[in-house]
Amino acid sequence: MTGKPLFTIVPEGSITTPQGFRAGGLHCGLKKTERHDLGVIVCDVPAAAAAVYTLNAFQAAPLQVTRESIGVEGKLQAMAVNSGNANACTGKQGEADAREMRAATAQALGLPEHLVGVTSTGVIGELLPMDKVRSGIARLPGSLKWDGGNDFCQAILTTDLVQKMTCAEVIIDGKRIYIAGAAKGSGMIHPNMATMLGFMTTDAQVDSEDLQKLLSAITDSTFNMITVDGDTSTNDMVVVMASGLAGDRKLNAEHPDWPSFVAAFQYVGEYLAKAIARDGEGATKLIEVQVVGAATENAARAIAKTIVGSSLVKSACFGADANWGRIIAATGRSGQAVNVDTVDIRLGDFPVLEQSRPVKFDEEQAAEYLKGELVVIFVNLHMGDKQATAWGCDLTYEYVRINAAYRT
Amino acid sequence: MTGKPLFTIVPEGSITTPQGFRAGGLHCGLKKTERHDLGVIVCDVPAAAAAVYTLNAFQAAPLQVTRESIGVEGKLQAMAVNSGNANACTGKQGEADAREMRAATAQALGLPEHLVGVTSTGVIGELLPMDKVRSGIARLPGSLKWDGGNDFCQAILTTDLVQKMTCAEVIIDGKRIYIAGAAKGSGMIHPNMATMLGFMTTDAQVDSEDLQKLLSAITDSTFNMITVDGDTSTNDMVVVMASGLAGDRKLNAEHPDWPSFVAAFQYVGEYLAKAIARDGEGATKLIEVQVVGAATENAARAIAKTIVGSSLVKSACFGADANWGRIIAATGRSGQAVNVDTVDIRLGDFPVLEQSRPVKFDEEQAAEYLKGELVVIFVNLHMGDKQATAWGCDLTYEYVRINAAYRT
Incomplete structure (x- = not known):
């Protein structure tokens, strides 16, 4: 041990800091005010993907659709998200809408459907106004930027008072790689708004299975260790995408730099979790x-x-x-x-x-x-x-x- | 089925309505204001007794002492209770104080120690000021009245806004018997005040074992089904005493009137439980x-x-x-x-x-x-x-x- 820190924090980093990621956000009319309510993260290549989902029995429709996508080959190339409507408790029509949201995003970005994940946060029990969603998605490609992290962050907020994002840098095989994250969540709700969404990106080269194990492990000690009001939402999800663009060889538990990667990954998860708790509804501390x-x-x-x-x-x-x-x-x-x-x-x-x-x-x-x-x-x-x-x-x-x- | 109700409510009834019970209350200095803070229920004869206790791991000292008393022959002839101090998290000295409270009550009333139960509610983590308790207990016999239910109820209140008591009448073997109850509880605390205490009396002739089974069963559907804030106190206890003075023969599950008794018992438990929930700290409904x-x-x-x-x-x-x-x-x-x-x-x-x-x-x-x-x-x-x-x-x-x- 040299006493050197295992990772460092990138002060202005965002989810687009890791190589290969662009993001965007726009207003399509789901929120009453002119704030962004539709966002997307896109990777240049199919990224190894992993996710954890709410344990609430009433899981919202988009979670099922995202789970299906990742199930095909453990990869995602885009994650689309809307705020203002949770598409939860919406039955068969809600499922169909989540599928259409995926199909429309895939078409707009020229990707196969199974490389696209979708998620929603907002009011429970109302159908997505698909006309607004459709026209919004058609404009999504035009919103993509290499520094679109802020636009994306704005698009996922509901009652949140502050944007929540962070980025860590870690040296693997002597090369710099990044792990970044963005999240939303402040109570289960603003009347009926759904809780916590987390998005993590990295340019490390990690297999989907290793990513899933790591995400599950750090979720237990980060996102699962916060509580604002004890209420578990129908829409909670954390998804991670690894582009692999900064890595020369596979990173896994056998790799000598794995502990550094784990430490940085844990830091990003813990930072986002604490940011959600601190921004709890009405919280002063x-x-x-x-x-x-x-x-x-x-x-x-x-x-x-x-x-x-x-x-x-x-x-x-x-x-x-x-x-x-x-x-x-x-x-x-x-x-x-x-x-x-x-x-x-x-x-x-x-x-x-x-x-x-x-x-x-x-x-x-x-x-x-x-x-x-x-x-x-x-x-x-x-x-x-x-x-x-x-x-x-x-x-x-x-x-x-x-x-x-x-x-x- | 005649459609006749299984029991009727006694409008002005209290825990002293069942035959053989007197109660009293006085101020001994544990509460800062001049309200009663020491109370007692006394039966003319050793009464069959049963109790349920908090599941909180940090069970207050008096609960252990009461459990011991009931353990000897399944009977109690007196229950002494103080408010203003919970005698919880008070270690060996707290245990000694609870025992002394029992001994002093037994001496004042001329009873064997094992027929006396004690309980406390109030601040956690402070030793009972035993000089005040001692001199208060010495005056307890003088406070006993055949209509002392109100005095007793006042003695057990902490943040409660209203007294909680009720009484039901039921016909067993053609004779009128009573089941009554009094309770306190409104949050876990007024800063550190302990929750729920329930006291039930009846002049039915019921064995301790049958009483315990019945109390455990109705507790599951009454006291255990209320929550004000999810916090389980260190001092929760419900105790029931059956004098047997109104019964000619044993009342148990074989007796044709048992369902009436159970219904009345259930009513008293549910009434007290709902009264505690309605009087929850800050509650409007x-x-x-x-x-x-x-x-x-x-x-x-x-x-x-x-x-x-x-x-x-x-x-x-x-x-x-x-x-x-x-x-x-x-x-x-x-x-x-x-x-x-x-x-x-x-x-x-x-x-x-x-x-x-x-x-x-x-x-x-x-x-x-x-x-x-x-x-x-x-x-x-x-x-x-x-x-x-x-x-x-x-x-x-x-x-x-x-x-x-x-x-x-």
């Missing part, structure tokens, strides 16, 4: 819960997610209340075995519980810490060496306002 | 979710609880928004198998989804319905004949205000 000393990784994950998802913990963070009783109560109801005599809890640097007994701390200083934009809750179970981290946000008046608002 | 047509009872229960616990559904009810997309999304993420093509949803009398497809409805009339004090969400899965009902409340600005407030 990011909450990070680190659980260590667990007997199993599953236990660590379940406890971290239970704490970060607790309405009481979230309210306390909003109120800057060092209310560790709620943290221990959430730990205890997580369904995991815990040793009730050995739990330590810290809020940032403030120990509040040691060996399950209250510790005197300076309430004012702790409240000052909790008023910050990042609250780290640290829990040591002292039962083993497994750990997990989860991210979420505080529960605020604004969350209630946004979600109590009438849809129309 | 009761939400009832009825799931029918499920393949298994477990599935029906899980789906009903997922829907009623969804922050998005709760916010929509607060905002009187007929947002069925959130209901179907909660159904889909419940972890239960559902047929995605056969779901019906009604809000009160308004069908909004049929066979998983949106139904046109009058949004204004639906909003008017949702503004009421009771919102019934009806979900038919069309997968079988099992069903379940869950209760909760809306998520409001006031919930956030209460729970963001600094503890001091």
